[in-house]
Amino acid sequence: MIFMRFRHVELxxxxxxxxxxxxxxxxxxDIEEEQQGGFVWLRSGGVEFLLRPGIHSDSSADSYQDASQAIVLVTDNLEETCRRLASHGIPIRGQDGSPDCLTFSGPDGHWFQLIQEDA
Structure with missing residues (x-):
């Protein structure tokens, strides 16, 4: 049996x-490492992300629902997290079926969903 496991997400x-x-x-x-050529390794929880130079082909999606992929983030305080995002110039752009399921996008058009973690 061939075994595969998740390694990281490249954006x-x-x-x-x-x-x-x-x-x-x-x-x-968290920034883990910066490499020559503009490669940046990040970590959130147990997930690694690699930011790499290039063009995100789905950057023209006007809404979360129109995107072909997205990153889902969870928070323990939705209201406070929204204030933090706003203070960094990151506006909430919509909802995905519930006021507790918010959407926003990044500088390259990657879409994110933000949800409240259940207690």
């Missing part, structure tokens, strides 16, 4: 410095 970014600030300052991801 293509027009400007990895801008995206690095979005993920680290705006979303609170």
């Amino acid at each position: 293509f970014c027009r400007d990895t410095d801008v995206s690095k600030r979005f993920f680290s300052e705006g979303l609170g991801f």
Whole structure:
């Protein structure tokens, strides 16, 4: 039997410095390593992300529902997290079926869903 496991998520970014600030300052991801050529390794919880130079092909989606992929984030305080995002210039752009399921996008058009963690 062949075994595969999840390694990391790669996100293509027009400007990895801008995206690095979005993920680290705006979303609170940890910067693990920066490599030559604009490659930036991030971590959130147990998940690794690699920001790499390139063009995100789905960047024209106007809403979360129109995107072909998205990243789902969970928070223990939705209201406080929304204030943090707003303070970093990241507006909430919509809902996905519930006021407790909010959507926003990043500088390269990657879509995110933000949900309240159940107590």
